[in-house]
Amino acid sequence: xxxxxxxxxxAGQGCGTNACSSENLCSKDERVFPPNxxxxxxxxxxxxxxxxxxxxxxxxxxxxxxxxxxxTAVNQNSLVTPADHVLVAFSGGAAxxxxxxxxxxxxxxxxxxxxxxxxxxxxxxxxGVVFVDEAAAWSGPSLDLEHTIEEISSIILTESERPxxxxxxxxQDVFEAxxxxxxxxxxxxxGIRSSEEMLQELLRNVEDVTGKEDLVTYLRMQVLQKIAxxxxxxxxxxxxxxxxxAARSIAATAKGQGYSFxxxxxxxxxRWPVTVVLPLRDVLARELDxxxxxxxxxxVVNKNTLHGTDKxxxxxxxSREFVSLLQEQNFSREYTITRTMGKLKSFVFNTPPVGxxxxxxxxxxxxxxxxxxxxxxxxxxxDLLCPICSAPLDVRDFLHGDVEFTDKSSNNAESPSVxxxxxxPALSSDTxxxxxxxxxxxxxxxxxxxxxxxxxxxxxxxMRDRAxxxxxxxxxxxxxxxQEYLLSDDED
Amino acid sequence: MVRHCELCxxxxxxxxxxxxxxxVCKDCFYxxxxxxxxxxIVDNKLFNRGDRVAVAASGGKDSTVLxxxxxxxxxxxxxxxxxxxxxxxxxxAGYRDDSLETVKRNETQYGIPLEVVSYKTLxxxxxxxxxxxxGLKNNCTFCGVFRRQALDRGAAKMKAVKMxxxxxxxxxxxxxxxxxxxxxxxxxxxxxxxxxxxxxxxxRCKPFKYTYEKEIVMYAYFKKLDYFxxxxxxxxxxxxxxxxxxxxxxEAIRPQAILxxxxxxxxxxxxxxxxxxxxxxxxxxGYISSQKWCKAxxxxxxxxxxxxxxxxxxxxxxGLANGVENASGxxxxxxxxxxxxxxxxxxx
Numbered sequence: 001x002x003x004x005x006x007x008x009x010x011a012g013q014g015c016g017t018n019a020c021s022s023e024n025l026c027s028k029d030e031r032v033f034p035p036n037x038x039x040x041x042x043x044x045x046x047x048x049x050x051x052x053x054x055x056x057x058x059x060x061x062x063x064x065x066x067x068x069x070x071x072t073a074v075n076q077n078s079l080v081t082p083a084d085h086v087l088v089a090f091s092g093g094a095a096x097x098x099x100x101x102x103x104x105x106x107x108x109x110x111x112x113x114x115x116x117x118x119x120x121x122x123x124x125x126x127x128g129v130v131f132v133d134e135a136a137a138w139s140g141p142s143l144d145l146e147h148t149i150e151e152i153s154s155i156i157l158t159e160s161e162r163p164x165x166x167x168x169x170x171x172q173d174v175f176e177a178x179x180x181x182x183x184x185x186x187x188x189x190x191g192i193r194s195s196e197e198m199l200q201e202l203l204r205n206v207e208d209v210t211g212k213e214d215l216v217t218y219l220r221m222q223v224l225q226k227i228a229x230x231x232x233x234x235x236x237x238x239x240x241x242x243x244x245x246a247a248r249s250i251a252a253t254a255k256g257q258g259y260s261f262x263x264x265x266x267x268x269x270x271r272w273p274v275t276v277v278l279p280l281r282d283v284l285a286r287e288l289d290x291x292x293x294x295x296x297x298x299x300v301v302n303k304n305t306l307h308g309t310d311k312x313x314x315x316x317x318x319s320r321e322f323v324s325l326l327q328e329q330n331f332s333r334e335y336t337i338t339r340t341m342g343k344l345k346s347f348v349f350n351t352p353p354v355g356x357x358x359x360x361x362x363x364x365x366x367x368x369x370x371x372x373x374x375x376x377x378x379x380x381x382x383d384l385l386c387p388i389c390s391a392p393l394d395v396r397d398f399l400h401g402d403v404e405f406t407d408k409s410s411n412n413a414e415s416p417s418v419x420x421x422x423x424x425p426a427l428s429s430d431t432x433x434x435x436x437x438x439x440x441x442x443x444x445x446x447x448x449x450x451x452x453x454x455x456x457x458x459x460x461x462x463m464r465d466r467a468x469x470x471x472x473x474x475x476x477x478x479x480x481x482x483q484e485y486l487l488s489d490d491e492d
Numbered sequence: 493m494v495r496h497c498e499l500c501x502x503x504x505x506x507x508x509x510x511x512x513x514x515x516v517c518k519d520c521f522y523x524x525x526x527x528x529x530x531x532x533i534v535d536n537k538l539f540n541r542g543d544r545v546a547v548a549a550s551g552g553k554d555s556t557v558l559x560x561x562x563x564x565x566x567x568x569x570x571x572x573x574x575x576x577x578x579x580x581x582x583x584x585a586g587y588r589d590d591s592l593e594t595v596k597r598n599e600t601q602y603g604i605p606l607e608v609v610s611y612k613t614l615x616x617x618x619x620x621x622x623x624x625x626x627g628l629k630n631n632c633t634f635c636g637v638f639r640r641q642a643l644d645r646g647a648a649k650m651k652a653v654k655m656x657x658x659x660x661x662x663x664x665x666x667x668x669x670x671x672x673x674x675x676x677x678x679x680x681x682x683x684x685x686x687x688x689x690x691x692x693x694x695x696r697c698k699p700f701k702y703t704y705e706k707e708i709v710m711y712a713y714f715k716k717l718d719y720f721x722x723x724x725x726x727x728x729x730x731x732x733x734x735x736x737x738x739x740x741x742x743e744a745i746r747p748q749a750i751l752x753x754x755x756x757x758x759x760x761x762x763x764x765x766x767x768x769x770x771x772x773x774x775x776x777x778g779y780i781s782s783q784k785w786c787k788a789x790x791x792x793x794x795x796x797x798x799x800x801x802x803x804x805x806x807x808x809x810x811g812l813a814n815g816v817e818n819a820s821g822x823x824x825x826x827x828x829x830x831x832x833x834x835x836x837x838x839x840x
Contacts, residue, residue: 210746249672254742254749258756313745322738326673336675343677345761394759438755442748 052294059294066291069282070102077267078352079277080235082110085126087167087233087274089224092131092152092300094288095239095280100155101297102279103127103237104164111162129156130167130227136196137171137203137216151300167227172199174222174460198458205455209313210255211443218389221272222462228274240265240278243285243323246337251319255439260391262344271349271390284334347392348383382473386437387466388444388459393437427467429453435470499524507714510706510747518714525711529699530565536686538697539654541572546652548643549577549598549606551591554658556598556719557708558700562656563602576650577602580642581610582635583618584725591720601718609646611638615792623726626800631726634791641779641788647694659698662705662739665750668757669735677762684757691771692780704750706743 043049045065049058057065074080086103090096110124131152133145149168156166172195199219206212228236245265252261263269269276280288292299311317326333384393429452433441446452456464479486495505495515503517509524516524532538539545547562549555559577566573579595582588592608599606612618615638623631647655664684671680682688687697700708712719742749773779774786781787794802 208746250669253668253672253753253756254746256748256752256755259759259761261756262761315742315745315749318738318741318745322734326734333673337672340672340675340677340680343763345763439752442752443746 055290055294059291062287062291062294066098066283066287067102067105070099070279071106073267073279073281074106077277078354079267079279080106080125080237082123082125084235085128085233086235086237087128087130087224087228087231088237089239090129090131090152091239092148092302093239094292094297094299095241095244095283095285097155097239097292097297097299098283098288099237099239099280100129101295107162126233128165128167128231128233130169130224132169132171132220132223134171134216134220136199137219148300148302151298155298155300165231167231169223169227170196171216171219171223172196173226174219174462175199202455202458205446205451205458206444207446208443209310210251210315211440213314213316214255214389215444219460221276221390222460225272225274233274236272236274236276238276238278239280241280241283241285241288242338243327243334245281245341246327246334247316247320247323249337249341250323251316254315254319255443257391257437257439259394260386260437262341263347263350263392265338265341266346266350268350268352270352271347271385271392281338382477384435384470384473385466386435386440387432387463387470388436388440390466391437391439393435393470397438427456427464427471429456431471432456432464432467435467435474507710510710510743511704511751513747521714522711525703525707526561526565526568529561529703530569532686532702533565533571533699536697538656538687538699539571539573542574543572543654544574544576544650544652546578546607546643546647546650546655547575547604548655548657549579549595550658551579551594551598551720552658553709553712553717553719553721554660554700554705556594556717557712558656558658559598559602559604560715560717561711562699563604575604576652577604577606578643578646578650578652578655579606579608580639580646581608581612582639583611583620585620587722587725588619590722594718594720597718607646607650609642609649611642614638614642614645615788617792617795619726622795622800625795628726630801634795635726637787637791641786644694644779652694655694655696656699657696658700660700660703660705660708661750661754662736664698664701664757665739665753666735668753669738673735680757680760681762684754689780702751702754704743704747 041050043051043058043061044056045061046058049060051058055062080086080103088096088100088103090100104127107124107127114124129152131149133148135145153166156164175195175198203212203215206215224236227233248264249261252258252264263271265278265281267278267281269278291297323334323337330336385391386393427435429449433445433452436445446455497503497505497517497520498514499516499520503519505515506518507521508515509521545562547555547559549559559575562573562575565571566575577595577599579592581592595606595608610618619631619635622634626634643655667683668680671677671683686701687695689695711717739750739753742753746752770782771780772782774781774784774789776785776789779786779788783790785793790802794800
């Protein structure tokens, strides 16, 4: 294990385990400090190892720094417990690569401890990896998919520890009612083509470039959730780092997502069937990139995500460029933006539940346990999520809505009707629109009526079901407000 | 083929509205533009009947259009407002003297009185003199702090109960982004309010909060309004420039984005426990301040004592605190010259 202090392990065994490619010994006795405390090309922390790529830390110290941030995030927010079965969403990029590496490292350590205690300790969390192929979203053939999968498999299987299962999914799997491929090697089977067509038809309805990119992101999350749920995972780890949060903060602000955005950037997000956790929230993208190179961690370039949309028309891309420009001027800018947005009030589902064992662990670690929010009796407004992006809806939107939606929907949306199959209640396109957040209404749903209708029909079942549930919750809530004025049928 | 106005369907479309890319004729544009501002005023209850309102006028496009539209709407919808123009003469040769001429013409054109308050009268310093002292770095800090107070003092002198400023949607969006980027959660919470300083004697409102800058320029252009369009001699501000450029790029991709940024700013779930500075009164001049002395008094004191960086650079324990103590205890201890603010002229 790498020395935690960054000051040398003192054992003369070298700090670099699997994280460090350096073979130099790291002994306190052998350290030589420059007289002025500074030395060019030498690690700013241990003052011993050489640095490269204009980065101030050596590989060992960078590893110590990153894993301590990772562990702090995991421990303070109870992101991963021994009872968990953790699924890492692996894109092939540096963030998810490091997240996987650190989880493996922590698990290996826990396993060693467990073995040493002769089974007296707690369990060790389970680990799995999922990769989602998005080629179909961009109407193109899957570029080098087999090669990408091979590379990912080689990353997953390199270590001699317990095997980590790899799940390969396609974005269009969101349309499949059941059945997913859980092993490497994809055989085209019946139904895949039609789901691919469904996906492309859905995306064709979205005219806005940013809207299309965002819809792909929302669909990806649904696929990840589906896989996690079907394979019994209890946590989904995303490699969302501070730099990405900074860029997304600006983009979300420009998309009018100010109310709901704080839900997306917390360590813990249990609004999904499988809780999503962000253990790399406090790490910069550059640190992760440099670490991957220094520690020889192989990353995979997924060509299918590079040729997607016209980047010059994307608010996401423009925001990324804006933040990286600011970052060039000031190295702490991304942190500042993330911290600012981190101060926004999160939602109930962003607070990890604290059981008696966790409470005791927290007390031992000196971590303050947040008190649960007391909900006043008057506050009975239902917590609704947007069917498309799952953003919490602002009460101002779903109560009053835009006039253009509310007026129309009040006439024709008395109750959800049952569709031709007889199994799924269907909402009118206006009512569906009314159940969505303003951002999805604007950038994803088409402006004109017939197109909206076909778009709503083309959405995956999980999204349409959410809209129906929203509608029913809203109706229930409205009914509760007028209950005292309603007469029952048997009342004279 | 002639493109017809999307609103009246009769006249030839003369322009594309930057706000929503609607193709409209000039008359429909004027009507929509004016009525949207009227709606903002009514929905947000910006004014009460009989209010004496100071219209902050710099002579630039925003304040000129604001003076024009407020005069027009006051008559059209019978707001019953007593409007007057309030200008600040910062003492910048070749810039403010020229723009003031424009404001003086506006006075005649709109038939509302004009009051000019100068830095020289209030602080005994002009911006030209301040720049000579401090250079071109931080000069905007002096100007901004002094102008804010000067406007309040001028409005108080004229017994105004409200002030209307020409901040437009682009300005508000830009401020929101800047507050995110520099981590100022307290200002982020406040900056979207359409009325600020309601707890004080002189609330300020922004009738153009939802009005696009390009539409203001368009309105001024088509109405042939008389405004001054030169940038301030000392104005270049790279930091704001980044945000401004980003907003322009956003607007090109999605015009709605400016309003979306404002909507986001209004809806951010900011914890009410976020630390807000407590408002008090300046011990020296009586202006609102969260410190012992208001910022203007600290800056002015620095200028008068030959320490122009006082209040700008962070020299905790040596500079500001001691500076205030010395000056308040010993009066003009180290006065560079015998300048002193002629506060006696204008009570605040």
